[in-house]
Amino acid sequence: MRLMDEYGVGIWNGWLRFHTPLRTGERRFLTHVEDTVDAYRQLKDGHAKWYPLAVWPEPGGLLPCANSIDGDYLGWLNEGRDPDTWPLIVWPRHADQGPPLKRGLIDTLLDWQRGTQVAHGFAVPDENDDPVEFTDFESWDDRAYW
Structure with missing residues (x-):
């Protein structure tokens, strides 16, 4: 996951929490x-x-990697042997299940930031908000809950 390699784990825009993939313990x-x-x-x-959705580790199953403060989940559908080709999907808390997203994680996050990505149940920026002003990533270490 290129995002983790570049930024590590943390919360994106105070809204989307990425879990610590290599942490040990509880x-x-x-x-x-x-x-x-x-x-x-x-x-x-x-x-x-x-x-x-099927459920991981079933073929085509949801493998969550992040969740929103609103209770939505973001993850992949494990389809095929190459994880780099797995489609990204949102499991929305307050909306019907939508289809897999058309782009990868980084492009999807950039599209959300720009207000051009719409996924069932996921928040969209207020039309009067400046996307650059609200861009933020708070990195976490092993003491974080997530």
Whole structure:
């Protein structure tokens, strides 16, 4: 994930939290993934129509890598052997499931920042906000919850 290589982990624009992938101990990346996919699986068991995604590690399953402060999740659909080709998808909290996103993570984040990316359930900048003024990334170390 190029974003992690360049910036590390943290919160983007005070809104999207990226989990620490190589952390050991209780709050490691795998803990977040397992908690998220377990929750998705439970919801899917009761309402499959509203939760249509397969769940990681199933082929084509949702592999979450970040979550928003609004309770939305961002992740990949593990389709095929090459993770660099896996489509990015949003699991929205307050909207119907949309299709996979057309671009990769960095381009998607730039598009959101510019106000040109729309994904079901994800926040969009206020039309009067200057995207440059609100660009921020707060990096975290192993003491962070995420």
